[in-house]
Amino acid sequence: MVAGLQERIMEEAHSSKYSIHPGSTMMYRDLKEVYWWNSMKKSVAEFVAKCPNCQQVKVEHQRPGSLAQNIELPEWKWEMINLDFITGLPRSHIQHDTIWVIVDRMTKSAHFLPVKTTHSAEDYARLYIQEAVRLHRVLVSIISDRGAQLKLCENRTKTSPLFDMK
Structure with a gap:
């Protein structure tokens, strides 16, 4: 029963029509001001990681690699x-x-x-x-x-x- 309540709290904080699908850090920060349970940070991170909407629009935080160049393969050693x-x-x-x-x-x-x-x-x-x-x-x-x-x-x-x- 407690797990179901935790799931419902996270669903409301993350996916309701009034929420903005916050990331796990922001969602945990907001929830910890009102709620607390064992392994709350881990639960929030797992919940956000499983959100299909968040995974589809996830922003890449790494710089794109440089343009790859085709490099021909050598025919002889030390060529x-x-x-x-x-x-x-x-x-x-x-x-x-x-x-x-x-x-x-x-x-x-x-x-x-x-x-x-x-x-x-x-x-x-x-x-x-x-x-x-x-x-x-x-x-x-x-x-x-x-x-x-x-x-x-x-x-x-x-x-x-x-x-x-x-």
Whole structure:
């Protein structure tokens, strides 16, 4: 009987012709000023989550993702790579504070190279040739999220084919 009364109270607070289908937080805040029962907050959240009207008009609170681009699949290993950086690390004894991650898109094998945030475009190019080209040959495609480090490189090397990224 008590559960039926709780259900009726929530129905009236949420779905009556005078209510505005409040979310669980607002509905709980309003109800707790007049009513109380064990696990009331959980009951209100479950009730609102089951409301079919609320689920149909639910607002998405996340920014939409960027436009997806079709990325062709590589035919050979180390033909196409992804680049990224792991930043904000404590400095090593030789002042490295970032890890440059180079991942083969076909095999998912990776190189993790310690670098400094102060590296120049030339430093990245030299390290890339020493570590990736030396072992795997020149690549067809480099894909990056254009992090701050690579934007710096891109600005300094507009004519360099090495950093001509998609």
